[in-house]
Amino acid sequence: MITRYLDSVEFAWPWVLWLLLLLPLLAWWYFRKQPGRQGAVLISSTDSLRGNRKGWKARMIHLPFVLRLLSLACLITALARPQTRFDEEQVSGEGVDIMICIDVSGSMLAQDFTPNRLEAAKQVAASFVDTRKTDRMGVVIFSGESFTLCPLTTDKAVLKTQIFSIESGLLEDGTAIGSGLATSTDRLRNSNSRSKVVILLTDGENNGGQIPPVTAKEIAKKLGIKVYTIGVGTEGYAPIPVQAADGSIVMQREKVNIDEKLLTNIANETGGKYFRAKDNEGLENIYAEIDRLEKSVFEVAALRRYTERFHPLAIAALAFLFLEWLLRFTVLRRFP
Secondary structure, eight states: OHHHHHHHOEESSGGGGGGGGHHHHHHHHHHHTSGGGTOOOOOSOSGGGTTOOOOHHHHTTTHHHHHHHHHHHHHHHHHTOEEEEEEEEEEEEEOOEEEEEEEOSGGGGOTTSSSOHHHHHHHHHHHHHHHOTTOEEEEEEESSSEEEEEEEESOHHHHHHHHHTOOTTSSOSSOOHHHHHHHHHHHTTTOOOSOEEEEEEESSOOOOOSSOHHHHHHHHHHTTEEEEEEEEOOSSEEEEEEEOTTSOEEEEEEEOOOOHHHHHHHHHHHTOOEEEEOSHHHHHHHHHHHHHHSOOEEEEEEEEEEEEOOHHHHHHHHHHHHHHHHHHTTTTOOOO
């Protein structure tokens, strides 16, 4: 208990603790002046002392002095002003508004990532959310059409729950890159943030939707939105689960077709950057680089507060003194 107490406190005036060295000196002085150490006692006969044992009062004769030393030790420690420290950080500043736009078409179930492209994209996106402490973020999904799954929010728990709820087949199948980008930029339209970003992830070529990708790109440019594009998929062919005529699921190898020219153009025209992810590790590295490129501006103010903890020691000192006084004038009282 004492060890835990000392580990949790620090002293405002630690130099006062040097006074504790007086306690051994006082103990030496006290026992030095005891009657048994002043010289021999002459007695005419030892017959009266035979069989005589010390009573309980004799055994407690030094207890008042011990209580006084304990009281003095508590008083010195209290004078050193033990304190507990409480550190608090206040974060203030301006973050980045980020919309994560994820392709949920059937091809995102390809298993060239572990366990597949969509699950890998969800896991990395959720980890990215954890790194952006002061940012507002949201999620848009798209395939043949687009849908805002979560608008801009600072509630990271809600955002991650929505990300992990993403499944392929929620929307009409296809790859409407333009619609996904347009919906994302629309969610950032009224943002007052100093930096507005869309992270668009897809594994295919635009083949649907009502808004052409070039039109969505121009809208993003006009609104000052930076677009980072990510193409996911290995080189060549990838295994994709396909439903057979009898209803069973079979694996089929299909060619990976990513419109890298379009994705590069969108990124370059809006001030972003195009990335190609060929495996889980590559996707993680891409998000890590985007995290480095899009830094939030915020300040951390450290507040340090102290709480005085000398009161228990002062009370203990008074208790020891009172107990000493009580013993001296009651059970250990000396009569003339």
